[in-house]
Amino acid sequence: MAQSERNQDSQDKILLITGGCGFIGTNLVKYLADRGYQIRVLDNLSTGKEENLRKFRRQDRGPSAVDLRVGDIRDRGEVSKAVKGTDAVVHLAAHTSVTDSLENPREDWEVNVNGTFNLLEACRQNGVTKFVFASSNAVVGEQAPPIDELKIPKPLSPYGASKLAGEALCSAYHHSFGLKTISLRFANCYGPYADDKTSVIPRFIKWAKEEKPLIIYGDGNQTRDFVHVNDVCQAIYLALTAAQPSTMELYGSVFQIGTGTEVSINELAELIKEMAGNKIQISYEPERKGEIKRNYSDITKARTVLNFEPKVKLREGLHDLL
Numbered sequence: 084m085a086q087s088e089r090n091q092d093s094q095d096k097i098l099l100i101t102g103g104c105g106f107i108g109t110n111l112v113k114y115l116a117d118r119g120y121q122i123r124v125l126d127n128l129s130t131g132k133e134e135n136l137r138k139f140r141r142q143d144r145g146p147s148a149v150d151l152r153v154g155d156i157r158d159r160g161e162v163s164k165a166v167k168g169t170d171a172v173v174h175l176a177a178h179t180s181v182t183d184s185l186e187n188p189r190e191d192w193e194v195n196v197n198g199t200f201n202l203l204e205a206c207r208q209n210g211v212t213k214f215v216f217a218s219s220n221a222v223v224g225e226q227a228p229p230i231d232e233l234k235i236p237k238p239l240s241p242y243g244a245s246k247l248a249g250e251a252l253c254s255a256y257h258h259s260f261g262l263k264t265i266s267l268r269f270a271n272c273y274g275p276y277a278d279d280k281t282s283v284i285p286r287f288i289k290w291a292k293e294e295k296p297l298i299i300y301g302d303g304n305q306t307r308d309f310v311h312v313n314d315v316c317q318a319i320y321l322a323l324t325a326a327q328p329s330t331m332e333l334y335g336s337v338f339q340i341g342t343g344t345e346v347s348i349n350e351l352a353e354l355i356k357e358m359a360g361n362k363i364q365i366s367y368e369p370e371r372k373g374e375i376k377r378n379y380s381d382i383t384k385a386r387t388v389l390n391f392e393p394k395v396k397l398r399e400g401l402h403d404l405l
Contacts, residue, residue, distance in 0.1 A: 097121045098323075099169040101156055101202065102176030103149075104131025107217070107269075107312055109276040111173065112136060112149060114316035115323075125165040126176065127155040135276060156198030159205075166205035171213040173319055174202055177246075180281055181221065181373045184242035195245035196252075203256045203264075214253065215322045216266045218337065220308070220378055222247040223268075228306070228345065229381035230268075232337050240373035250337055257335030264334060265322045267315075270341030270380050274312030274400060283348060284309065288404050291359040301370030303349035308341035308379035311395035315340060321389040331388050341380030342393045354398065358405055 098115060102108045103124030108131060116122050124136065136149050154161030156176050166172065177195050178184060184191040199216065206214055221243035222236045238244040253264035273284035287297050318340045327333045352365050385391040 096170045097123060097168060099123045099125060099165055099172045101125045101165075101172070101174045101198075102131060104128060104133055104135055104151070105175065106274075106277045106280055107272060107315060108175050109135040110274060110312045111175070111316050111319060114313070115320060116149065118320065121150075123150040123152065123165065123169060125152045125154055125156065125162070128153060130279060156201055157193055159201050162198075162201045163205045163208070166202065166209050166211060169209075169211055171215070171323055172202060172206055172211055173215045173217070173323070174199060175217045177217065178242065179219075181240045181242045182281075182371060184240050184245070185373055188241035191241050191245050192248075195242070196248045199249040199252055203252055203262065206262055207256065207260050212263060213323060214256070214262055214264045215319055216249055216253045216264060218250050218266045218268045219243065219246045220268055220270055220339070220341075220380065221375070222250065223378075225375050225377075228377050228379045229343065230339060230378060231381040232268075232339060232384055239375060242373075254335045265325075266337045267318055267322060267340045268337060268380070269315055270308035270310045270339075270378075272310055272312055272315050273404075275404070277312075283307070283351065284401070284404075287352065287355050288401075291355050291363055291405060294359075294362055296364040296366040297352045297355065299348050299352060299365060299367050300374070301348075301367070303352065303365075303367065304347055304376075305370075305374065306345045306347045306377045306379060307351075308344060309346055309351070309397055309400075310341045310393060311400040313395055314342070314391075314393040317394070318385065318389065318391050321391055325389055328388055331384070333388060338385045338389060338391075339380040339382050340385055340391065341382055342397075343380055343382045344397070345377070345379040346397065351397075355401060355405070358398070358401060 104126040224237035
């Protein structure tokens with residue numbers, strides 16, 4: 084990135100990214116360091132990989148100054164130390180699997196809700212200016228799409244409920260204590276560094292490379308909004324740099340982040356099969372509990388308030404992974 088494209092306001096800003104060694108976090112570290120932020124990462128390395136950040140450190144692009152703190156967001160002491168001295172927090176660290184939340188709902192709650200509370204409280208005590216929370220479309224549950232911010236949440240899984248609780252805490256900390264919180268509800272995110280994720284695109288890509296059948300749970304007519312991680316990073320950056328507009332609420336509120344395009348799992352599988360040279364098969368297994376049937380986002384509010392505009396088309400994003 085040319086120096087002229089770097090955000091001059093970010094030059095002296097220290098930003099904490101929780102879960103910064105994970106899938107979205109790794110991409111975000113690169114994206115924001117390229118724009119002049121000093122990055123601190125808090126990650127317990129349960130799923131994230133320290134080597135992801137070391138790869139960036141070997142490149143002459145800025146992330147060499149990344150400060151990695153190995154710690155758990157459930158540990159209030161570690162959280163307080165990580166937050167101290169920062170100007171803003173992007174909170175990505177979480178248990179993100181719907182199926183895992185069904186198997187161990189208590190741990191899901193402790194990480195996703197108690198961990199978020201620890202961070203918000205540490206921000207309040209340390210005078211942090213902004214807090215961007217990574218939420219999910221899972222909070223809305225099964226409702227007629229497209230999903231906008233006015234839908235009344237009806238989560239189907241403990242994971243969705245835990246993210247809804249996080250949104251509520253962010254709203255409370257803004258209205259009660261003045262912390263500038265913004266919750267971003269990500270659609271189904273995909274892209275580089277997602278090899279270990281259990282979501283549908285990483286699984287399909289892995290199987291396609293191994294020339295194994297693409298397994299679809301259910302009839303494949305369920306739909307999702309697949310958003311590339313670069314566009315998610317764009318949304319986070321816009322949330323960090325946004326100014327309060329005169330016409331719509333910014334802080335303490337929620338934004339849908341996706342592409343606004345509905346794609347069925349059958350369509351996704353056929354696209355990957357075609358791009359892989361039609362050398363793989365598609366098979367079907369029984370549907371799984373807690374999964375939403377139809378889901379895609381109405382991103383009008385994000386476009387209007389944050390100037391968000393998704394740039395990566397699905398075929399283009401998949402091509403780079405295959």
